[in-house]
Amino acid sequence: xxxxxxxxxxxxxxxxxxxxxxxxxxxxxxxxxxxxxxxxxxxxxxxxxxxxxxxxxxxxxxxxxxxxxxxxxxxxxxxxxxxxxxxxxxxxxxxxxxxxxxxxxxxxxxxxxxxxxxxxxxxxxxxxxxxxxxxxxxxxxxxxxxxxxxxxxxxxxxxxxxxxxxxxxxxxxxxxxxxxxxxxxxxxxxxxxxxxxxxxxxxxxxxxxxxxxxxxxxxxxxxxxxxxxxxxxxxxxxxxxxxxxxxxxxxxxxxxxxxxxxxxxxxxxxxxxxxxxxxxxxxxxxxxxxxxxxxxxxxxxxxxxxxxxxxxxxxxxxxxxxxx
Numbered sequence: 001x002x003x004x005x006x007x008x009x010x011x012x013x014x015x016x017x018x019x020x021x022x023x024x025x026x027x028x029x030x031x032x033x034x035x036x037x038x039x040x041x042x043x044x045x046x047x048x049x050x051x052x053x054x055x056x057x058x059x060x061x062x063x064x065x066x067x068x069x070x071x072x073x074x075x076x077x078x079x080x081x082x083x084x085x086x087x088x089x090x091x092x093x094x095x096x097x098x099x100x101x102x103x104x105x106x107x108x109x110x111x112x113x114x115x116x117x118x119x120x121x122x123x124x125x126x127x128x129x130x131x132x133x134x135x136x137x138x139x140x141x142x143x144x145x146x147x148x149x150x151x152x153x154x155x156x157x158x159x160x161x162x163x164x165x166x167x168x169x170x171x172x173x174x175x176x177x178x179x180x181x182x183x184x185x186x187x188x189x190x191x192x193x194x195x196x197x198x199x200x201x202x203x204x205x206x207x208x209x210x211x212x213x214x215x216x217x218x219x220x221x222x223x224x225x226x227x228x229x230x231x232x233x234x235x236x237x238x239x240x241x242x243x244x245x246x247x248x249x250x251x252x253x254x255x256x257x258x259x260x261x262x263x264x265x266x267x268x269x270x271x272x273x274x275x276x277x278x279x280x281x282x283x284x285x286x287x288x289x290x291x292x293x294x295x296x297x298x299x300x301x302x303x304x305x306x307x308x309x310x311x312x313x314x315x316x317x318x319x320x321x322x323x324x
Contacts, residue, residue: 005305005308007121070241072235072237082236083234093139093141094139095231096222096230098165101169102167102168114143118215120141123136124263130260131258144298147212148210149170149200168200250267264291274308
């Protein structure tokens with residue numbers, strides 16, 4: 001099965017864990033040598049004695065590794081993450097609620113981010129003024145650091161509802177806050193204040209103010225605050241190692257949100273994953289775009305995903321000046 005998924009939305013971009021390549025058929029066993037027999041020739045005084053055949057050794061064909069099977073959209077096997085279709089190293093992590101965490105993508109000086117590679121699913125979506133922002137869904141594994149955590153947007157409510165998640169963010173426009181805190185999931189909102197550190201810890205690398213969280217600390221905070229942090233029904237996703245019919249290979253995916261924010265995904269055959277590159281300069285046209293590989297500060301590796309989904313979504317930019 002293949003791994004993490006990233007969604008991009010407009011457009012939203014998404015990355016997810018999923019199914020991987022099928023097993024290579026085992027080689028056929030070689031033919032065995034026929035059994036050897038020996039007979040002592042007769043003499044004039046002795047009755048010929050036949051020596052019994054020596055035992056033969058028959059090769060046992062190797063057992064073929066079963067090909068990965070499709071899983072979902074319900075009845076997931078024990079220990080399998082319903083958001084990735086993959087087994088987890090610690091099944092106890094699946095007994096909690098997913099955590100949706102807002103992660104910055106601007107300004108460029110705030111990159112690289114922490115924890116994108118540890119998320120089950122990452123959405124990238126248009127925020128405003130040509131900028132994009134990430135929201136990562138963390139469930140099947142923990143990350144010691146996730147961030148920089150930024151402010152919430154109205155779009156985040158969809159993620160919270162879809163994945164029955166808690167939402168970690170740092171402040172928001174008052175109209176967004178009014179909406180979020182009047183929603184049915186208001187008790188699952190975790191902001192820097194009043195939560196404090198842990199789980200929402202402010203650090204200051206290279207002169208920039210950052211708020212980071214540890215997903216294990218965040219999950220413990222939910223439980224300590226009396227918030228329902230039990231396992232949720234996350235049925236609905238289907239993972240199949242066989243690609244759907246009628247598709248085409250996609251070695252590169254470019255998504256241009258604006259002259260300031262554009263990204264690129266390149267397929268790496270050796271790993272079977274897509275590697276993310278990010279804008280490094282303003283680009284008036286696609287021909288002017290300049291990229292650098294985006295890395296994750298937690299593991300020092302390129303940000304990568306097994307699946308990249310681009311969703312074209314009709315949407316309207318909403319803004320009102322003042323409080324009316």
